[in-house]
Amino acid sequence: xxxxxxxxxxxxxxxxxxxxxxxxxxxxxxxxxxxxxxxxxxxxxxxxxxxxxxxxxxxxxxxxxxxxxxxxxxxxxxxxxxxxxxxxxxxxxxxxxxxxxxxxxxxxxxxxxxxxxxxxxxxxxxxxxxxxxxxxxxxxxxxxxxxxxxxxxxxxxxxxxxxxxxxxxxxxxxxxxxxxxxxxxxxxxxxxxxxxxxxxxxxxxxxxxxxxxxxxxxxxxxxxxxxxxxxxxxxxxxxxxxxxxxxxxxxxxxxxxxxxxxxxxxxxxxxxxxxxxxxxxxxxxxxxxxxxxxxxxxxxxxxxxxxxxxxxxxxxxxxxxxxxxxxxxxxxxxxxxxxxxx
Numbered sequence: 039x040x041x042x043x044x045x046x047x048x049x050x051x052x053x054x055x056x057x058x059x060x061x062x063x064x065x066x067x068x069x070x071x072x073x074x075x076x077x078x079x080x081x082x083x084x085x086x087x088x089x090x091x092x093x094x095x096x097x098x099x100x101x102x103x104x105x106x107x108x109x110x111x112x113x114x115x116x117x118x119x120x121x122x123x124x125x126x127x128x129x130x131x132x133x134x135x136x137x138x139x140x141x142x143x144x145x146x147x148x149x150x151x152x153x154x155x156x157x158x159x160x161x162x163x164x165x166x167x168x169x170x171x172x173x174x175x176x177x178x179x180x181x182x183x184x185x186x187x188x189x190x191x192x193x194x195x196x197x198x199x200x201x202x203x204x205x206x207x208x209x210x211x212x213x214x215x216x217x218x219x220x221x222x223x224x225x226x227x228x229x230x231x232x233x234x235x236x237x238x239x240x241x242x243x244x245x246x247x248x249x250x251x252x253x254x255x256x257x258x259x260x261x262x263x264x265x266x267x268x269x270x271x272x273x274x275x276x277x278x279x280x281x282x283x284x285x286x287x288x289x290x291x292x293x294x295x296x297x298x299x300x301x302x303x304x305x306x307x308x309x310x311x312x313x314x315x316x317x318x319x320x321x322x323x324x325x326x327x328x329x330x331x332x333x334x335x336x337x338x339x340x341x342x343x344x345x346x347x348x349x350x351x352x353x354x355x356x357x358x359x360x361x362x363x364x365x366x367x368x369x370x371x372x373x374x375x376x377x378x379x380x
Contacts, residue, residue: 059104089341
């Protein structure tokens with residue numbers, strides 16, 4: 039047993055070491071949220087860009103350990119807390135046809151990413167990262183998937199590129215997809231299915247959906263949560279497949295990703311508890327807000343760890359791949375709605 043005095047001493051050392059980096063990440067996230075609230079800019083995008091501007095803080099000085107901790111641990115907390123928004127009742131209410139369409143879209147988009155990456159000369163890590171983020175829930179999925187992928191010298195650069203790309207594409211889709219829905223003559227419910235089944239980030243789904251009508255916004259949010267539900271099983275499958283089949287499944291420091299990441303277990307546990315109705319609505323709202331802030335703070339820290347020069351070096355093939363994945367899932371969901379109904 040650790041003596042109480044020694045335990046408190048360790049906590050003090052931990053806080054002294056990590057507080058500066060965590061504090062600056064919180065400040066950047068708060069600034070990003072301010073810009074989002076007052077100017078309509080996507081909060082994730084603002085946190086990422088502001089973080090990149092403060093890259094020098096992650097190179098040397100007192101902030102380095104805290105930024106590293108925030109980009110890793112706080113990120114996983116944010117993903118885990120997403121589980122409080124999921125319930126079995128929610129999924130059953132949407133019906134098997136709609137669930138099947140969305141699940142198929144997720145799986146096929148990831149497969150398109152793998153095939154496209156091979157054709158474009160990109161690695162399987164990048165394919166899983168971009169395909170999963172486009173298919174599931176944008177920046178949140180990218181960060182969760184990155185946590186279980188073996189690290190190499192390009193890991194952080196690829197994560198930043200993916201988060202930046204899906205956020206920008208989501209913002210464009212928030213404007214374009216309601217117009218596309220009107221051009222195809224989709225009703226409010228079908229438009230909600232299209233928006234919720236295709237736009238990457240939750241915030242943009244909500245914005246696009248409620249800009250059409252309340253029914254569209256509610257439907258889009260529910261459909262989006264189906265994709266969020268896919269996060270845990272997809273990350274688990276990625277972990278199992280990587281450990282079983284990947285020849286180079288070790289990090290650059292020789293470590294292997296965990297078989298079942300703890301944050302995914304917590305995601306599933308919270309989803310199970312919520313399915314039994316054991317999470318009061320005010321607690322669910324609090325956990326949802328806490329998740330949003332944890333992800334925002336962590337993406338600010340991830341931005342600080344990456345230089346703008348590194349992002350530029352990702353290459354044109356990467357841009358082509360993530361755009362193709364985005365177009366594919368939009369086309370697939372739209373085809374499913376128009377031919378088989380929502």
